[in-house]
Amino acid sequence: MPRRTATMLASTLMLIALLCAGVFITVPYSEMSPGPTVNTLGDHDGEPVLQISGRKTYGTTGNLNMTTVRVTSADYKMNLVEAVYGWLAHDNKVVPHDTLYPDGKTEEQSTQENAEEFSQSQESAKVAALKELDVPVRSWVIVSTVVKDSPAEGRLHAGDVIKAVDGTAVKEPADVAELVTKHKPGEDVVFTIVPAKEQAAAEKENKTATRTEDVTITTKASDDAGEKRAIVGISAGTDHTFPFTIDIKLADVGGPSAGLMFALGIYDKLTPGSLTGGKFVAGTGTIDDDGKVGPIGGIEMKTVGARSKGAQYFLTPADNCAAAASDAPDGLTLVKVKTIDDALGALKDIRSGDTADLTKCTTQ
Template sequence: MPRRTVTMLASTLMLIALLCAGVLIPVPYAEMSPGPTVNTLGEHDGEPVLQISGHKTYPADGHLNMTTVRVTGADYRMNLVEAVYGWLAHDSKIVPHDTLYPDGKTEEQSSQENAEEFSQSQESAKVAALKALHFPVKSWVIVSTVVKGSPAEGRLHAGDVIKAVDGTAVRQPADVAKLVTKRKPGQDVVFTIVPAKDQAAAEKAHKEAAGTRNVTITTRASDDGGAKRAIVGISAGTDHTFPFTVDIKLADVGGPSAGLMFALGIYDKLTPGSLTGGTFVAGTGTIDDDGTVGPIGGIEMKTVGARAKGARYFLTPAGNCASAAKDTPDGLTLVKVKTIGDALDALQDIRGGDVAALPKCAAKG
């Protein structure tokens, strides 16, 4: 057999072997790609995304699209060939597996966490929008979750309103941990609460809950590897009473990143005229009760997905601007926002055609 033929055969066999190895060898990476984008002003699966009752609403045109990212599952093991293809592709991003699923988090755990964050983002979006419109919103601190097997199990319940800890009034969720950790592990701490069922009954009757009760819990030491501190095994959150009903109907979405766009959609439906002036605007960003916009993950994939659907402007959290501006899709203008007020001002410029006035993202921040 001629030497050239032998060399070519050997090279071909080696290439086949490398390809087989690439397919068989798992690598510790995961893939992110553009996910669905949904107009908060429109419908999804046959029903309006935003449903408001008990107050006058107004028709809205244009788009205020929330954006998402698809990710590979926690149990999916990518091979080398897939990783290389993803690195070369423009519309996907390869990241270390632990970035999406830290500390061995399972897909079920991640989904549960994302669902909780999504639910919280909806509540914060409602609060931020209604506050921006000067509607009265009542807020209070509640028991959000109770850890199984903790000192608080059976003593406190999700939805209980926390009025005070050891006699000191509670105004923010963070106050609860601060007050508990003033005790030493093994000492008692007294929670002054309104039980969840009493609070629910009062809300249904549109009244203030009457009466509180004290619950004494013996603390234990934390076991998270840091300095030992007193804990009772709960997480605190915030609940609200709204002057009318606002429902967000969107399933199969997780995480907190749609908060800003939900808030803007609610604001648009409660005010005459159109925030967008008929323009296709998309965006992303967490939002807190005071309307502050926070950064999110997967910004590059969200801008790609938004532009592919027709977006011309993308409301971008200030903390994501530098990353997003490094590879902006053609025809998409990235608008920097820090608060819901910034977003409303930007939308006013967009519908007025004053594009030069927009605070645009730059690669340096």
């Protein structure tokens, strides 16, 4: 056999061997790719995404699309060939597995956490939109979750309203941890609460629950590294009562990143005219009760997904602007927003066609 032919054959066999080995060699990476994008003003799976009753609504035009990212599952074992392909693919992103699933988080745990964040983002979107419209919303601090086998288990329950801790009135969820950690582990802390059942009954009758009870819990030391803190094993959150019903119908989506677009969709449906002027606007960003827009993950995947569906403008959290602008799809204008007011101002310019003054994302 000629030497040249033998060399080519040997090289080909070596390449095949390497490819075969790459299929069986697993690497600790996961993949992100553009996910579905849904118009919050439209329908999904045959029903409106935003359903409002008890309040006058108005017709809308155009798109206010929320965007998503697909990720491989927690138990997915990526092989070397897939990792290399993902690194080379423009529309995909390969990241360390622990970036998506830190501390050995399981698929079930991640799904539950994403569902809770999604639910909370919906509540904050409603509050932010109604505050923008000067519609009053009643809010209070509640027990959000109770940790299994913690001192609070069986003593406090999800949905209990926390009125005070050690006699000090609670106004924000952060107040609860601050007051509890004033104690040393092993000391007692007194929660003044309205039990969840009584709160639910009062809400059903559109009344204010007035009967409270005191619950004494013995704190324990935290399990985290560093100085031990006193804890009782709960997380505090905020609950709201709205003057009319707002339902968000969107299954198989998790995480908090659709908050901004839900808030804008609600605002659009509750006001005359069209926020977009018929334009295709997409976006992303968390939102809090005060309308502040926060950063999200996978921004590059979301801009690609939005542009592929026809988006012309993309409302981008300020903290994500540099990353988004570094690889922006052609034909997509990235608009920088820090608050819902910023987003509403940008939409005013977009629908009027006067886009010269839009605050656009840059790589700096």
